[in-house]
Amino acid sequence: MNNARAAGAPPQRTIDIVNASLKRRYAKERRFRLLGLGAVVLGLLFVALLFADIVGKGYTAFQQTYIQLPVTFDASVIDPEGALDPETLRRANYAALIRKAQREVFPEVTARRDTRALGSMISVGASSHLRDMVLADPDLIGTTKEVWLLADDDIDMLVKGHIDRTLPESERRVKDQTLGWVERLESEGRIEKRFNTIFFTHGTSREPELAGIAGALMGSFYTLALTLLFSFPIGVGAALYLEEFAPKNRWTDLIEVNINNLAAVPSIVFGLLGLAVFIGIFGVPRSTPLIAALVLSLMTLPTIIIASRAALKSVPPSIREAALGVGASPLQTQLHHVLPLAMPGMLTGTIIGMAQALGETAPLLMIGMIAFIVDIPSGFTSPSTVLPVQIFLWADSPERAFVERTSAAIMVLLAFLILMNLTAVLLRRRFERRW
Amino acid sequence: MSTTVDEMSRRTGAMSSAELSGERESRATVGDVTVANPRMVCRDVDVWYGAKQAIKGVSLDIGKNEVVSMIGPSGCGKSTFLRCLNRMNDTIDGCRVTGSIQLDGQDIYDKGLDPVPLRAQVGMVFQKPNPFPKSIYENVAYGARIHGLTNNKAELDELVSASLQKAGLWNEVKDRLDQPGTGLSGGQQQRLCIARTIAVSPEVILMDEPCSALDPIATAIIEELIDELRANYSIAIVTHSMQQAARVSQRTAYFHLGDLIEVGETNQIFTNPKHRLTEDYITGRFG
Amino acid sequence: MSTTVDEMSRRTGAMSSAELSGERESRATVGDVTVANPRMVCRDVDVWYGAKQAIKGVSLDIGKNEVVSMIGPSGCGKSTFLRCLNRMNDTIDGCRVTGSIQLDGQDIYDKGLDPVPLRAQVGMVFQKPNPFPKSIYENVAYGARIHGLTNNKAELDELVSASLQKAGLWNEVKDRLDQPGTGLSGGQQQRLCIARTIAVSPEVILMDEPCSALDPIATAIIEELIDELRANYSIAIVTHSMQQAARVSQRTAYFHLGDLIEVGETNQIFTNPKHRLTEDYITGRFG
Amino acid sequence: MNPSTLLIVLLGLMAFAYHFGRKRAISAAGGVARLNTLHSLPAYYGLYAALWAGIPALLLMGLWVGFQNEILITIVKSELPPEILDGMSSGQIGLIVNDIKNLASGTIVSGVVTPEMQAAADRYTQLDQIARWAMWLAVLAVAVAGMGYAWAKTKPTMRARNRVETIFMVILVIFSSIAILTTLGIILSVLFESLLFFKSVSPLEFFFGTLWSPQTALRADQVGASGAFGAVPLFTGTLMVSAIAMLVAVPIGLMSAIYLSEYAPRRVRSYAKPTLEVLAGVPTVVYGFFAALTVAPVIRELGISLGLDVASESALAAGLVMGIMIIPFVSSLSEDVINAVPQAMRDGSYALGATQSETIRRVIIPAALPGIVGGILLAVSRAIGETMIVVMAAGLAANLTANPLDSVTTVTVQIVTLLTGDQEFDSPKTMAAFALGLTLFVVTLTLNVIALQIVRKYREQYE
């Protein structure tokens, strides 16, 4: 039967040829499989490496150093008139209370320079903490209470061991004098590391110990929500139209090439476009989730469209024929049969596009998102910044304490990313099937 | 087969290789292509796949309450022609149809015509079973759902079970209606597709080898179904079994390399074909 | 069909609904399942799809130089059994096979056995034609390429054209070998898949309804091919056409709801079936 | 009384319209039993009514929200004593208006509050109230009118499905044209400045010059002498970094996709895939640090131990890390399309005795090729468009080199640095960014055209 063999040669059984070559083929098979496994392992390794790197640098940011001081809520400072007027209470000089409390713990420190150094151990945010305490409970006035007060970032770094106590004084940000105070406070149990709630509840700040990620997180949330709202329907719709309904001609070829090309446009150019068109022409406010979402939507659209078209292409035509054959309209055919089958691919495109949008900094440079905005945004048009920008800004800050906060912010971003992907992944799994 | 075709062309003496590749005038059809009360009227239908012509000037009527069977060697264009009748060819890139095809006097290739209701009216069973990757129930219920044929779940259940029963599949699947239609055996899939098609009660039914994967008993059930449907509807059926054509159809059309060679009463075609090609084919003397 | 099965089960008097769902002892097969010089030996083969048993304790030999045909109603497990013989069932999620199947005395479900050379030895034509989305040429050349059966382009060309000729497709496609195999008609695709299978010269060939989409002439060519192949190889063929079974096979096996009911000389089965179910089926008295 | 409340009300109204359109269609047909006299499913009549209730009203609302402020301001301004606005630029007027608005909203105002201003603010508040009410009224009226129209139109013969589908189709077309508009916007916003740039720098020098040194160039004495605007090194740099990235991402991504979809157990796959996707979302700043502080020193050490001369900022480090970043573009997208290849294709190949890897390489990959190429194209695109990593790890030195151990710079890096730093904004230096953007656009366009042709040629459609 082996007619292809040279005439005259004894007929050779296929199985012999197969068996002869099998070893080689299996070696190939094994290599191939190993390559695949290697690739996956390598990929996962990269993820693990990045995570380990980030977590290793950032986990300390979830704790914050506090110093305990016996604060006397002196009525003559807080409420000289005794009227308990909230406005007076708000404006009172709480820093003075802290200074007084410090004097009590360190009665020997009297020189002006030294008291200044002593004072700088406590964060500038501590006084607002005292104010909040008093406003919440005016009965405190006149009493003395041990209060845990937020330490300054340098002290925080020292306590966490990011500043080496053994270094010569000249190379240390925390001088010997302060170091002595810290050690004394530590021995008295007046220094403690506590969970850093500020990081999760506050907006950014120039003071590392007061800086929080909440503002950027909310900004990212609003931005991403809008981006998804814009780009998913538009991307899927456009893919659907171009792949399934548009006539196939040079014009649609042009559109296809053009969309592929948009994917290669540097993201900063989308920023330029946003600046020129959305801000310049349509007057969309700068530095808001709205403008960021518009720009990021344009940026992610090509990703979603390309992935969606690939997914649509891989649905076998017989499914469409079957639906059309029972009298479904083309749109029904798509919505009922083709879209569900293409959904995993579309969701993948969306996941990747959104991930990219979540981590993108460059185009936001152009539209005013690289900004110092303290307040936590409350809507789509309130000034805000986003996580990657916050990370970018913190990474560029000189204060040592921002290093761990940068990593912590990255962890928050990754958590956000994972949460976001999880939903999509669950959805995707529902749609996945082989046929 | 190589010898087959060669010999045949020698005998018919009219087919060069140019003909085989479709560059030739279409041949006049032997027999009367018209019927007294037509539902579908096709005139001079040409179909091209890109540059390749698959159907050449075919004219044929499909009458009320009749079953027309189409026979012919593999690749002669039966499926292609069938697919023209409910515009399923629209979905194939590069497929062009010219000529006129009318349903109840209305040109179905008319610009303004909506192919959707057309396809609801002219149902089709495909040559390769193509169940949806959904449950068996949903496969059958789909048409009724989109056309709103039933008003409630009970009616829909009723319709699904009736359709499956008619297609002879009910007993095999009644316990697993919620399982995917793609997990059925070949013949079961084919019957599922038949059930799906008849569930929307189309008025014309196109069947492309509906029994090719079926055993004789299942085939008999389908043939019975066809006979029953004929009372109200028109049916065009492609089949390779001449016995089946003889059993179910009133008229038979014989296709050859894109031409409609001969049409006539089924009896006449099988007992007394007029064209030599037809005769060769049905007597098995083809090769 | 509902009445059909009901009546039937009443008659056989042994089938409750529990049986239908496969919770029953398998029935002993009537007739001799063994042959003098077997190539494949199957003993007590069970196949489950998840919890559903599709094949129940089937034992059957396939001899050297013989054609065994398998018949039976749609959904009775013919394809499933056939797919066991070259372990194609491995690819179906949740499909389990027990029992023993041997090829030349070697258990093919042996842990150490490698399905790759097995499948090169035991070729298969599927029920639904599944040409690769490649050119016609590449479809046929594929097997030879992966196994390295030819040494140069000329030999490969030769092999491709010979295989296509044997499958009776050469004349129809010789001018378009570089066009996609998916653009062929249903019957052409089926023949393409046959050509693809025989191109690797397997020693056992499993054919799942190879002629279901073929016209009588093409069918005749394939039947001729089967007859020719039998000289050297073993063939198992699933068919719904009893005529075809009678024409091509030496032995016939009748399956019913997962059981192998009866095996015997083809002549004997068709003229003098021993089991009532077989008799009912082949006389068309089934329903 | 704010627009979002109105939006919710409107959505409620649409839901009502849907329900009511459906009911109407059913009764027009003569009851549930005679639904077959309807042209379309009752749900389509419902949708039809809902769309009629919603779309015009939404459009009106959009316009209203967009222009209300403008109009109110115009009215308030026209009522201000003319001497206040005398001789003011529009920006200054804008500031006054801002003051009035601040006054009206009760936030702090700077300066003294004059009676005129107070009056204007009161007027503004009043008008604002009126306008809000008017908007509610108008929008709801339009919605109800739309519903009425749909009501009148609802007859059994109305082709509700076709109409609804036409509306959807129009929406889809609008969606598709957004991509085109984006391109147009980009081209237009880049073209103008590019032309300005080419007026001062000859295109010949830009496209064929091999020296890039935008800072020192164009000081009258230095054109030609030292730095210049020869963009060739930027393009070779981009090419090299992207090529290195693709050399990392394509094999790893594709092999991962293959392994996950064909070999890996389902569970492994369902965890590994999303985990890999995280790589795409890590902020590029992070990758930048990773490349500059972890990878680059390792490469440097390695190179030195091999006696090679490695720049501390090498293209290799940037390319490698960028490659890691774009792995998911290749792996996830490819995995989806590979998964979508019908099982029958695999069966056909296995039945001929193909091993799994042969099946994958010869049948599945070709069948899935269009999607895979799509993924790779996206990855290439991302690599070309990426900035941060290169800024941080490969530096800004525009070397014309083929040595991946050298430092290079890319087009995007230059665009960013030219646009954001301490540039004088009207100098050709800044304009050069636009010219670079445009050129990159054209180059990638050409690449994409070629890619499209290739995909066309090798596309293999199953079934």
Next chain:
Amino acid sequence: RDSVWIAGSSTVFPFSTAVAETFGRESSFPTPKVESLGTGGGFKLFCSGVGVDKSDISNASRAIKLSEFEQCRENGVTEITEVKIGYDGIAIANAKSGPVIDLTLGELWQALAKDVPNDAGELVPNPYKKWSEINKDLPDVAIEVLGPPPTSGTRDAFVELAMEGGCDSFDSIKALKKTDKDKHKAVCHGIREDGAFVEAGENDNLIVQKLVANPNALGIFGYSFLDQNADKVQGAKIDGVEPTFETIADGSYPVSRSIYFYVKNAHVGTIPGIQEYVAEFTNDKAWGPEGYLADKGLIPLPDDMRASVAEQAQALTPMEAPAK
């Protein structure tokens, strides 16, 4: 808009934000929004006109240029108040594990210039590969300096202060200034492009980290980063002076520049809080030697100068057009 909008230099950003934050916390005004766009980007926005959608204050790590001032004027921004807020020292540093470096500006220039005079006094492409080739007291390692890109204000200042200062220590070049001003500038400002000078991006933290990884390299960055990373890097002495708070403030450290912000007077009185912000910034509590900005690394102006600038700033005295 009810809050002040500040945009501009990334160098001034840390100071500006610190003031903005304190201002927001301690006054009844909302916290100003501060954008980091770079000095040029800041001026572009600032000078594009008067209006709610234009910034109120522009931060700058250099003085406004004439072209920018004119652009402002064209767009109706006629009255601008210039506020010099202090100094930013530029440190040249290496890793602690490396040797302590003591350079003259001239040596620095010789190491980094594109062309340097040879023994005969003719300009030749920089031949120096190692520091020791310039001065044998310097370490015997290859010259590798990581510095900011040409687009940053730090680089501009470095070129103008360090490079130009260095090249003028060569008489032959100094003489050039009189004869051929352009040539002089070209020679002094030209930084070598053969790899010895590495443009390491805008992120100063990154440069610090890279120095730690590569003890043979020197880096150029802002003083605040040296201050914060005193345990990792050490500043090189320039002309014998170490970069410290005191040496920069008293002007003995030669490489430091002034930083500024500019106020759009037309917005004062319409956008609430501008004056108050300026007052907060120019208060000794903020920018004084003991102020919180000093903690952030700002080198304050001398006392008398601070007083006069504060007075002018709080009076919003518009500036004259800058020279050239």
